Amino acid sequence: MDFTLSERTRSIADRLTAFMEEHVYPAEASYHAHVMTAADRWTIPPVMEELKAKAREQGLWNLWLPQSDYGKGLTNLEYAPLSEIMGRSMIGAEVFNCSAPDTGNMEVFVRYGTSAQKKRWLEPLLEGRIRSAFCMTEPEVASSDATNVRCSIVADGDSYVINGRKWWASGALDPRCEIMIVMGKSDPDAERHKQQSMILVPTATAGVTMVRPMQVFGHDDAPHGHAEIVLENVRVPRENMLLGEGRGFEIAQGRLGPGRIHHCMRLIGCAQRALELMCQRAHQRVAFGRPLAEQGTVREDIARSACEIEQARLLTLAAADRMDREGNKAARDAVAMIKIVAPSMAQTVIDRAIQLFGAMGVSQDTFLAEAWKYARTIRIADGPDAVHLMTLGRHLLRQHGMARQA
Template sequence: MFAEPSARTQDLLDRMRAFYDAHIYPNEARHHEELHHRRRADTQWEPLDLIEELKPKARAAGLWNLFLPHSHRAPEGLSNLDYAPLCEQMGRVMWSSEVFNCNAPDTGNMETIERYGTEAQKDQWLEPLLRGEIRSAFLMTEPAVASSDATNIQCSIRREGDEYVINGRKWWSSGAGVSNCAIFILMGKTDPDGPRHSQQSMVLVPRNTPGVTVLRPMHVFGYDDAPHGHMEIVLENVRVPASNILLGEGRGFEIAQGRLGPGRIHHCMRSIGAAERALELMCKRLSGRIAFGKPLSQQSVWAERIAESRCMIDQARLLTLNAAHRMDVVGNKVAKADIAMIKVVAPNMSCKVVDWAIQAHGAAGVSQDTWLAEAYAHQRTVRIVDGPDEVHRNAIAKIELGKYAPAK
């Protein structure tokens, strides 16, 4: 059913692969060097020159804002199914999605504002995001609670006249590090005594609002993920206009469920791209290295791992494409089981394949001389972001058990 992409997607995929050959792969070393020099100069939180140079090229090639379906503000947006092979390609190089204005968390934030924002909010924030002029961050996770249960969120959003006053602490706020991050979407509680799933609201918070303090970047296995970063942020008596609320008070949990569906599947698409590249590197390494008198690729353990990798990648890809198709046809809410399944399967698969590729490279695999160490750090993180494996497995089990519950 999903063996071949549509004609439109195939054309875009051909153009994107050519773009990678011309502009992405040849610049991986430059990206690394630019960040290295920026860190030495303590300017790593500024937008990278390389990315800013490549954005106009991507836009000229028609490879821009491909992630956002059904928006007259982004007519180039694709369905989830059509977007999947392109997003997979972006997963082959961790930093590349921003070149096409398709990077997290901006994609999820743009979709949130498009789906739930007022026309005034879209004019002020969505339009410059779609043009790639500013960046954004999503402030949900908190250090003091188990944020895998979003109803635990403690950040206070209190109404005072025509303003909301915000107090709280957030962390792992991805995208909040870069200096051109201009807007936060923040989740907090407007009614802590209300029904469990109606206590939360989401509000737009300009980053330069008084009372917002970015404390520090959180590191992932030693990586600071500059220039975007995952920041710890304190909000002390932060005041924003009441018109900055998204959809209305008590609608935050509802928005979160709508926002996280596309974000989760995009992570999975990129995980498959990372695994595919890892398998390529594994095969090349094993074919070119001799041990005990024959190529490593002819050692039985490696033949088994190569075969298993191919099976797992293709299985995950088909499950992802099915989930994308279901999202397009029946909507994110009805497709929640499909999204939960692939959110468990894809990052676990990618972690395993990347780990085998690291093992095939020996010490080089864990060093800065290959892409694999960074890839593993990222893929291991995907098992936690947008809900950990355990939460998704529980959701899948609940849905499955519900099929056999006694009729009431």
């Protein structure tokens, strides 16, 4: 495997790094100050729109979509180090129009959308004029098994009528969110993986009620948020169906693969920044008569963190390379591995950094507390650890059994 960066990727990475240092890191305090003190916290901090305009002017925009006419056309392997750089800041990915859930939703439109759906929704998303939400998880069922969804999608003349309750719809509370991709059950009598469909529901549709923002460890993540939503007799035209009835599970599998690895890429950036902060803190802080950098346990934590980050980085690159060479479906084991490894690694490394910073580490004065929350959440989002371990183990055992029979 050759993970040497191409000249094009190195050039973009250098420009991206410079942009982060000059514009994004200095803007973090302003962004969070708005969220904490604005009269309406569910408004977009002006600094974000300023950053997005600068990034677009510099061509650092829509870097995420591989082999496409809509973005830079970078491969997954080329995008990985760029996503890591953006992931070093909790506001970084949005600045470059590379944040979830929009990247996954845009990929759905690119792969499965009709020309009309692309014109109406993909184009403004690519331009960063609107945002979107993905509605799969439901409070009544174990949604890590997507076949459990109960939200109903029923054909009625030239429309579909949707009824159900969703939650953890990230981004649905964003004032710019105009479209939701909703997964529901359209044919309960079909075979298990053909019962589900995905349909487009504009947020302004009658019958859509935003019940409340869900909190993550006591934080509502305004102005992005994670909504609980009730869909009551929501009526949308038939042309809002994605790909066709019974294709929802298929779309979900195609959407979640890239989304999972993008989170892992960003988390490696979080962990790398945490490691760098650990090193700086160790040199600056004195305890028990000598700098923390001279304490043996501190050195061990820093060394272990560096090893674990590099291991996860290499596994991410290997998964991205396999996605490029063999396709997302063929690379599912590699993606499952990194989805298991990267969030836990990042959580551990960031936790060590918090411990080294002491009380400051759990405060708003560093990005560490928010980054830890992100890492812990991703151990559940896009499939919990236990599910990935179960499916990966099952697949590996099946492969071994087939090899023995052969």
